[in-house]
Amino acid sequence: MSYLMSNYAPLEVTFVKGKGCYLTDTQGEKYLDALSGVGVVGLGHCHPNITAAIQMQAAELLHTSNWYHIAHQETLAERLCKLADMDNVFFANSGAEANEAAIKIARLHGHANQITNPVILTANQSFHGRTMATLSATGNAKVQAGFSPLVSEFIYIDFNDVSAIQAHTNNHNIVAVMLEPIQGESGVHVPKDDYLNQVQSICQANNWLLILDEVQTGIGRTGKLFAHQYNHITPDVLTLAKGLGNGVPIGACLAKGKAATLLTPGTHGSTFGGNPLVCKTALSVLDTIEQDNILEHVIQMNEYLVSGLQSIATDKVTEIRSKGLMIAIQLNQDCTELLNAALQKKLLINITGRSIRLLPPLIISQAEADIIINTINELLSAL
Structure with a gap:
């Protein structure tokens, strides 16, 4: 009998130890984690720098509250704002909470x-979280099923279609456009190179906020610290989580310009958000990314992995979509069975629709990439 609620359907394995790109189960078997805990442990499991930061901070101070100054929080806020060219930041505990803060900022802007009835445009097949507001923002009926009435007001538009946004410029209730620079959960959908630039132009012309959800794409996942840096733009609001803590729960909602003045004392808060432990850990993550030239490595490994996957001789693959170490292998048939088949081969992957999704640690080596390529080849051959 399990005392856990049944909202998860875990695979039949329990991990007890991790190191680098590998996890070890209760039987001592090692698995290559090509999912990074769903894009979280970008620097791998138990990275020595991160472990040392956690141990050191845990021995000093875990928590006070946001009623007092928190030195590591203020240092991290300055660091992130300078890196992202933003003005200020609110710290939360997850991507959903960071997006919740962004939605509240958009409403305050309205x-x-x-x-009086602020509306936010979001994309079909997007994913922004599972709180009531963020699942309402998510353009996916499956995520929303059973939770109506949803939080209003969101209008869903097709991703990578500027005209779909332009069509709403006569709606005077719209206050923001909220997008993932690359749609991750729906299968790594990468828009046209100038898509975000055009969206920003529409937002600026209509006094809308541009909110970019970089919960999955941020902190080096795409080969830039933030994916929108490929477009040489700065959003009004930027949300982060996942890789920022390398496994320690932290979320961040950054704002710039008019958006940065809207949260005032009493309008929002978090008991645990931005505590000394998570902020010290996030600072260590940023230090390691810079010191170890992780961004350059991500670009190199993208080229290596994608090239190897493209060399697989099969007509079952219709497309490979990628940016940095966000990779989707689109198939021409259902591939749900590959989740357990990969587990049997000691490889952790994700299946989204008819695509295999890979989010390997940013520190992955060529040897580990070869394991992924060869195992995917074996899986497809047996499909």
Whole structure:
């Protein structure tokens, strides 16, 4: 009998130890983690720098509250804002909470402009979280099923279609556009190179906020610290989580310009958000990314992995989509069975629709990439 609620359907394995790109189960078997805990442990499991930071901070101070100054929080806020060219930041505990803060900022922006029924445009097949507001923002009926009435007001538009956004410029209730630079959960959908630039132009012309959800794409996953840096733009609001803590729960909502002045004392808060432990850990993550030239490595490994996957001789693959170490292998048939088949081969992957999704640690080596390529080849051959 399990005392856990049944909202998860875990695979038949329990991991007890991790190191680098590998996890070890209760039987002592090692698995190559090509999913990074769903894009979280970018620097791998139990990275020595991160472990040392956690141990050191745990011995000093875990928690006070945000009623007092927190030195590591203020240092991390300055570091992130300078790296992202933003003005200030609110710290939360997850990507969903960071996005919740972004939605509240958008509503405050609307009310500051005498809009009593603020509307946010979000994309079909997006994913922004599972709180009531963020699942309402998510353009996926499957995620929303059973939770109506949803939080209003969101309008869903097709991703990578500027005209779909332009079509709403006559709606005076719209206050923001909220997008993932690359749609991750729906299968690594990469938009046209200038898509975000055009969206930003529409937002600026209409006094809308541009909110970029980089919970999955941020902190080096795409080969830039933030995916929107490929477009040489700065959003009004930027949300982060996942890789920022390398496994320690932390979320961040960054804002710039008019968006940065909207959260005032009493409008939002978090008991645990930005505590000394998570902020010290996040600072160590940023230090390691810089010191170890992780971003350059991500670009190199993207080329290596994608080239190897493209060399697989099969007509079952219709497309390979990627940016950095976000990779999807689109198939022409259902591939749900590959999840357990990969587990049997000691490889952790994700299946999204008819695609295999890979989010390997940013520190992955060529030898480990070869294991992924060869195992995927074996899986497809047996499909």
